[in-house]
Amino acid sequence: MQRDILIIGCGIFGAAIAWSLGRRGLGQRVLIVDRQPAASGATSRAAGLVTQVRADPALQALAGETLVAIELLKTHFGEDVGCHHVGALHIGPLAQQTALAHMLAVCTAAGIRGQWLDKAQVLAQSPWLDPEAFDVAAYFPDECFVDPYLLSSAYLRGAQQMGARLRLDTRVAHIQHKAGAVTGVVLEDDTVLPVRTVVNAAGAWSNLLSVPLGLPLPMAPVRSQYWITERSSEFTPDGPIVFMSDIRAYARSEVGALLFGARESAPAVAHPQALPENLQGFVFDAADPDGWGNLSDAFGSLSRYCPALERMGIAHYITGPSNYTPDGQPIVGASQSIRGLLVASGCNGSGITYSAGVGRLIAELVCGDVPFVDASRLDPARALQIDPFDPDFLQTCAHARATKSTG
Ligand SMILES: Cc1cc2nc3c(=O)[nH]c(=O)nc-3n(C[C@H](O)[C@H](O)[C@H](O)COP(=O)(O)OP(=O)(O)OC[C@H]3O[C@@H](n4cnc5c(N)ncnc54)[C@H](O)[C@@H]3O)c2cc1C
CATH class of the missing domain: 3.30.9.10 (D-Amino Acid Oxidase, subunit A, domain 2)
Structure with missing residues (x-):
């Protein structure tokens, strides 16, 4: 079968997205690529806190999905993700x-x-x-904490059991599109992988792929x-x-x-x-x-x-x-100008917490379902005027981390 959904990045976002797509019966269509070993970016460094106590209902809901997923991974997939239910x-x-x-x-x-x-x-x-x-x-x-590497690996293993394929040592050079729709990705050796859907889950490197498409992501x-x-x-x-x-x-x-x-x-x-x-x-x-x-x-x-x-x-x-954003919201959603292009990034230091929620949201958008949370504030195109490489903008994002509230 043609694998027509490509996820760039096998950190916890990419793995959780593959898992969610698998749970919707789309596993056989999913290819995840990463140029590095799986979960070797920000994911392996996280403190692993999974915290639902937040003021924002959408962020609460994203975190709540991860708590549900941790249980599901344990009961249905036999995965121990090192979860400590300590409150x-x-x-x-x-x-x-x-x-x-x-x-x-x-x-x-x-x-x-x-x-x-x-x-x-x-x-x-x-x-x-x-x-x-x-x-x-x-x-x-x-509230709990997990081993982020184990959680990410559990999503990935589950996704693979449901048909997703992982390809490492694979560096995406850019995303191709034509007539307002994704046509594929070009690898660094100029190989083209033709696909109709691309999820940019490239973590701190997401803007390197997104800016050339005219979609600057408001994060640093x-x-x-x-x-x-x-x-x-x-x-x-x-x-x-x-x-x-x-x-x-x-x-x-x-x-x-x-x-x-x-x-x-x-x-x-x-x-x-x-x-x-x-x-x-x-x-x-x-x-x-x-x-x-x-x-x-x-x-x-x-x-x-x-x-x-x-x-x-x-x-x-x-x-x-x-990846911190000036408004403290993650960046999760579909591009309105390039059909088939989706983004999952801008974790604001909470990507482990949001992982299953982000996975579910992206899977729903891929399937054309009504999202389970109001994702309007997470829109990747919410700040098209910014230059994410501008030194002043980088400082704005650093300031967002300094001043963020716990919840
Ligand atoms: C010190 C620290 C503590 C943290 N503590 C917590 C915590 O307690 N709780 C919490 O919820 N969050 C925490 N976080 C945040 C969390 O680690 C991140 O939100 C999460 O790991 C982001 O996952 P990701 O998949 O977006 O990125 P990553 O894990 O960085 O994955 C991105 C992947 O994309 C790949 N990639 C990039 N570009 C390309 C390309 N062109 N081609 C192919 N592959 C590509 C990279 O190799 C990488 O593997 C912490 C972060 C840090 C650094």
């Missing part, structure tokens, strides 16, 4: 009470469980927190990063994820250690054309390759919440690109 605490000073109350109300209305906890209840779950550092705490029991690859401490008995193995939004930080357990991230006030951003194909060894900021500068800026506030950090060594530093 999430959102804690902060009294000044955060109104915002937290709002989030609780929004989530409860959407059927997402949540409740206030007092300090004793918080400390019973997360004894490493200093009770003097926070006044209010809301707990959402259904901004540095995401986190650190993992040495192991210590002070950290409960399956304590909840903890969000400390007043200091733009989060933490979760990681096999006896603490994994924590802190968003900088001025994050480093890469020019998409300067991003190597293989991220191994890539540094965003030569002056601060290991993020020590950012860590020392954040350290005072982090150790206020977690005094144990003062005496703890850092065992690992993980960094990679996340």
Whole structure:
């Protein structure tokens, strides 16, 4: 059978899209290509948080699909994606009470469980927190974290079982179109793969394929990063994820250690054309390759919440690109000017969380079904006037990461 649906990129978005297409009986028509090993881009670097607690209903719904998919992969496909159903605490000073109350109300209305906890209840779950550092705490029991590589691999295996084919070492040079419709993709050796539908899921590199088509995607690859401490008995193995939004930080357990991230006030951003194909060894900021500068800026506030950090060594530093958009919305949808062209990108640091929702949405658009969420704000063509390679625009995207809210 002719494979007429081509997905460019086998990160978690590409894999989830293939899986969703397979579930709609289109697996035999799907070819996924990647120039690198599967899930070796941003996906393998993620902290793996899957968080449905958000103010925006469409984003809640995308995340909710992933929670459903994790269960389905386990029960129907026997896949263990390293899911830890630990829940999430959102804690902060009294000044955060109104915002937290709002989030609780929004989530409860959407059927997402949540409740206030007092300090004793918080400390019973997360004894490493200093009770003097926070006044209010809301707990959402259904939040979890996964192994992003395992989740991506599980989508991919499921897709392959349903007929999708993966082709690695395959670099798409550009997407071809004629008379307003996709006709195929051209590989770097000039081979043409004729297809009628192309999904650009090329992660931080999506704009390199999209801009030449007159479809600039409003996003830029901004540095995401986190650190993992040495192991210590002070950290409960399956304590909840903890969000400390007043200091733009989060933490979760990681096999006896603490994994924590802190968003900088001025994050480093890469020019998409300067991003190597293989991220191994890539540094965003030569002056601060290991993020020590950012860590020392954040350290005072982090150790206020977690005094144990003062005496703890850092065992690992993980960094990679996340595509931030000025409006905080992902970029998922079909081009209106080139039939058969779809985009799934602009993850805003939440691509693991959104993965199954993005997969479902793209599959519905390919099938011509009514989308399960209002996708109007995710439209790839929502900012055709921008130049995604302009240095000022890159800074706008970096600022979007610095100022994003937890939810
Ligand atoms: C440090 C860090 C922590 C994070 N933590 C979280 C988290 O806790 N929770 C969460 O939800 N998200 C998190 N994220 C974000 C998450 O990792 C991303 O949103 C997600 O991995 C994006 O997946 P993707 O498939 O779009 O991109 P990628 O995984 O980068 O995949 C894109 C693929 O496209 C391929 N490609 C590109 N161009 C071409 C071409 N021309 N031809 C062929 N192949 C091509 C690449 O080789 C690559 O494999 C984090 C990100 C980072 C960096």
